[in-house]
Amino acid sequence: MFDLDRWREIFQSISKNKLRSALSGFTVAFAILLFTLLFGIGNGLQNTFKNEFAKDAMNSIYMWSNRTTKAYKGNQIGRRIQFKNDDFSYLKEKFGDKIQTISPRIQRTSEVVYKSEKDVYTIRGVYPEYYILESAEVTEGRFLNYRDINEKSKVVVIGKMVEKDLFGQLSAFGKQINIGGIIYKIIGVFSDPGGDSDERYIYTPFSTMQKLYGNNDYIDEFGITYNPDLSIDDAISFGFKMQRELKKKHNVDPNDQRAIGLNNYASDNKEVSGMMVGLGILILVIGFGTLIAGIVGISNIMVYIVKERTKELGIRKAVGATPKAIVAMIMQESIFITAISGYAGLLFGVGILKVVGPSLEKFFILNPGVSQPVVIGATVVLILAGMIAGYLPAKRAANIKPVVALSAD
Template sequence: MFDIDRWREIFQSINKNRLRSVMSGFTVSFAILLFTLLFGIVNGLSNSFTSAFVDDAQNSMQVRVRKTTKPFKGLQTGREIQLRNDDYNFVKDTYKDKIQYQSARIYKNFTLKYKNEANNYDVRAVNPDHQFLEKTIIDEGRYLNERDLNEKSKVIVIGRLVKEDLFGEKPALGKRLNVNGSSYLIIGIFSDEGGDNEERIAYIPVTTAQNIYGNNDYISQINLGYNPNLSLDAAIAFGNKIERDLRKKLNIHPDDQSALSVRNMAEANKGVGMFMGALYAIVILVGSGTLVAGIIGISNIMIFVIKERTKEFGIRKALGATPASIIGMVVQESVLITTIAGYLGLSLGTYILSLIGNNLEEKYFIKDPSVSPAIVIAATVVLILSGLVAGYVPAKRAANIKPIEALRAD
């Protein structure tokens, strides 16, 4: 492997057959370049899908209700469906073994005011588990807790941009905020990876909202986080069962999709997974086909090289060279050409992806196309194996030729 004389002979052979070596290396280089670009683009699509749901838990599920569009059990079309605490508790008690997090949600839009600064913001009344469902990041203070719910406390957690709008650079934690005419204590300030819109929101306890704004037990939505140990298929079946049971409980027609729907991230994750799996399979198929063509090209080049060196190999064998030494020399040359050409293609592909960056995100939803270190390592192994395969067959043929036949070859 580290024989200087052998390496000298290999480089002399490559130099003697420069055009053939370049052409054979080009096929491998092109194959790796194509594979790198395709894989990077598919990774970019995957990054776009991931970032689209970055601010929500991947195991989240949302139960939403609207007006009915089908009559059922003597009830007319256009009936407004209203979720209540009883429905929330029904889900909580019935499926507690399959639920990791659960929160009600009530949507409000209030004027928030501090001294001379005021503006309208979305205010969501929620349970403490909502922090994990929405992946809320607490920067200062704390989130809502069970004591806030039990005592129906007038406390509020505000987004980072709400704090900037109303307080500027001044501290906001512990200050009193006028919320639609009522005084609330700011107990926390949060940020959210979902962007500016998610950081211009405020959260209050759901019990407080029910008590002050309506004196009822109405809720707008039920948010769940299913047990992460459930498979995607099991999570989808779980979501379907919740939907069926709530339809039955609320007297909604089984086919009335408008009246009640369950948005299940498991379905989205499964769909994205299948789509990305198909794309990766296509990339591997195309890349493998191109790589196989490159291997065949190198193998053919090695056959021509061996033909030209038949007499040389015969003399080597006559002087005592073993078949293994001849095979090793030919295979080593093949691996060298393949590895150098492959890494040129890999380096060029990686460089092109870095130049692309996020330029394709807006039009083609391709975000940060790149190849991972694992792919680079796998490519290294593939290149070495490809060189071995490409060189071994002709090398084996050359090693088996008899010295007398080799010396007679034209």
């Protein structure tokens, strides 16, 4: 039940003891402020990791060929390893049970022209499954299909930034562009969570690119997504196994780390997961350390406040106030100051993160922020601490006899 007289007494007590109330409030506000900033920065670092992995499918493996760095079986150092179409068939046949999708890739850089607009872009010859590897999303038209592959069609799917560069505000869908002197039809436009750089690629059928750029069966790279049911350790082992088999097939020294390159996102996931767990633990330790410091500060201040008000409490008891009423009044004042100060600290912390957030990107802290449940939970902890801190000394003071309280220094 709302007691107007009690609230008046609380506000009178606060106004008469401004310094005491300010110190109590500052302790709580500062603890919540630090807690908010710490968790916000921690979340910003986690967002950075997530953004990096958003560029490609999380269960991706990429393999590419290079030159050997070790002599092996009569072959000299520096021999160029060249993937071919039969390597693609070999991987599908040997590891089909663990492969979710697989696409070969050829990549070239070429000038692209539309009317008076032109620029240089990276052209990728791929299979239809490749959009899964890139986590791309077609926003207009469609992606490549197997009819395009079989017919070696001169069609392309372009990124949104290519569309913006060459077509401005116009739609590129259905129009034709000149790539290295060859006319292609645009059948789709895609967006990519990797950002602007990944939206400046142009995709064309793998078979078309093989025919037009060399008329051979060469492959630059394989993009693979493995079965998502594989554990991280199994996925890492799977990647190394494919690499070993290709080394065997191309007579490469098993210890040659350069001849056939491997980038397995499972390894990156394992490292990043460990880092994020460690970072989370560190932030929790520091954050809760901050809260404990705030709790200790509130407790000390409340002990001082109750001791300072011993005479006042004696007078209240002398004129008929019950111990229960005295305890309730002190606790209500404590909770009020703690809640208001905690909310102020929360608002101030969120405001700081919003203002300085964009400037923190250069320190690899992306979109720092905090979830409301976490900070509200921290504020509730401090409020409970304020209740306990106020209750224990108030209980002792409320049990003192009025004559003893009045004679206290």
